[in-house]
Amino acid sequence: MLAGFRYICAMSSLPTPPARLSMLQVLACGAAVVTLSMGIRHGFGLWLQPITQDMGWTRQTFALAMAIQNLSWGLFGIFGGMVADRFGAFRVLVGGAILYAGGLAGMALSPTPGLFALTTGVVIGAAQAGTTYAIIYGVLGRQIAAERRSWAMGVAAAAGSFGQFLMVPLEGQLIAALGWQQALLVLGAMALLIIPLAYGLREPGFSAGAVPAPRSQSLGEAMVEALRYKSFVLLTLGYFVCGFQVVFIGVHMPSYLKDHGLSPQVASFALALIGLFNVFGTYAAGVLGQRIPKRTILVFIYWARAVVITVFLLVPLSPASVYVFSAVMGALWLSTVPPTNATVAQIFGVQHLSMLSGFVFFSHQIGSFLGVWLGGYLYDRTGSYDIVWWLAIVLGVLAGLVNLPVREAAIVRAPAAAAAA
Structure with a gap:
């Protein structure tokens, strides 16, 4: 009897787990943040020719800044994830929004390639690290039950795709109406809208005075565990290819189409179509991830991309072929994101999800760096994008095999560690 009384007293003295945010609130605010942050960055390819022609720079100069941006995004994403996992996503989102606005202003006003690379590359990359998927998915993982997690990640990824559909045509109109510099300043002001949206993602467990949740692993232990786990490494390698393909196409396709005599409006509409169809593709990937093995989804996506790009290169280029390619490629565009991140959460739990997602995404961004930089470098050397297109096909086949x-x-740990995760 006495032992039972002591047990009840001990249990009553434990800290009460913080209440969760409502799923509707998390999805609405998270999706809106991703819509803005990803919508802005998806249109950067529209600025390649206006900036290089006005400033007298080569395409490689612009491509290098974009490549640095993707690398910066991936690198800062790891540390942003660590901060979000420890102190909550709200602080990271606010800081990322301020950096985004400052980086876009710097992109508009930089007079030299070096300063352009610093603002467009390093600053905007760090801003994207604090306002995109890894941070939002950490909140989703902590606030939404496991049985709906993959679906919720699909919804958030679909929101990023809708941002592309919504924002890219708007950005094209802003450039046409205001000029490329003023258009960037307008986007900088829009990026600050992320700050009020971040208030809807203030997690109770990270609020002032809240009792921190017990942690069974340190950051270092979680990272060592992940790097020693073969499936995590394979996911990371596959994600490298995703970054290579989508960023090369997103940044260089407008110039590729113009080089072949198609109008800028075709490019803007093509990028918008990618965003529209990716709404359906990412949502479908999230839903299917609750029902079939996620690796099956990833293998299909990578191999399907290789086929679609091959067909695009072999058929005669026309507005119709561009639109068909954009629609089909759009369905495969960011549909790797929900199954990849949901697999990480399923294997390791959500305790360090933002950091581990950030680490996987760093591989994605190394691929992005190479895709966008090689596109500019090889174009300046050969006058063609052909080598990079075919490289994207080969890498797609390899990524499917890797997955x-x-x-x-779920990884097997000691009982206490497994319960805390």
Whole structure:
């Protein structure tokens, strides 16, 4: 009897787990943040020719800044994830929004390639690290039950795709109406809208005076565990290819089309179509991730991309072929995001989800760096994008093979550690 009384007293003295935010609130605010942050960055390819022609720079100069941006995004994403996992996403989102506005202003006003690379590359990359998927998915993982997590990640990824559909035509109109510099300043002001949206993602467990949740692993232990786990490494390698393909196409396709005599309006509409169809593709990937093995989804996506790009290069280029390519490629565009991140959460739990997602995404951004930089470098050397297109096909086949042996089962830990995760 006495032992039972002591047990009840001990249990009553434990800190009460903080209440969760409502799923509707998390999805609405998270989706709106991703719509803005990803919508702005998806249109950067529209600025390639106006900036290089006005400033007298080569395409490689612009491509290098974009490549640095993607690398900066990936690198800062790891540290942003660490901060979000420890102190909550709100602070990271506010800081990212301020950096985004400042970086876009710097992109508009930079007089030299070096300053352009610093603002467009390093600053905007750090801003994207604090306002995009890894941070939002950390909130989703902590606030939404596991049985709906993959679906919720699909919704957030679809929001980013809708941002592309919504924002890219708007950005094209802003450039036409205001000029490329003023258009960037307008986007900088729009980026600050992320700050009020971040208030809807203030998690109770990270609010002032809240009792911190017990942590079974340090950051270092979680990272070492992940790097020693084969499936995590394979997911990371596959995500490299995703970054290479989508950023090369997103940044260089407008110039590729113009080089072949198609109008800028075709490019703007093509990028918008990618965003529109990716709404359906990412949502479908999230839903299917609750029902079939996520590695199956990833293998299909990578191999399908290789086929679609091959067909695009072999058929005669026309507005119709561009629109068909954009629609089909759009359905595959960011549909890797929900199954990849949901697999990470399923294997390791959500305790360090933002950091681990940030680490996987760093590989994505190394691929992005190479895709966008090689596009500019090889174009300036050969006058063509052909080598990079075919490289994207080969890498797509390899990425599918890499994801075949991924295991999705939760990692086995000591009982206390497993419960805390």
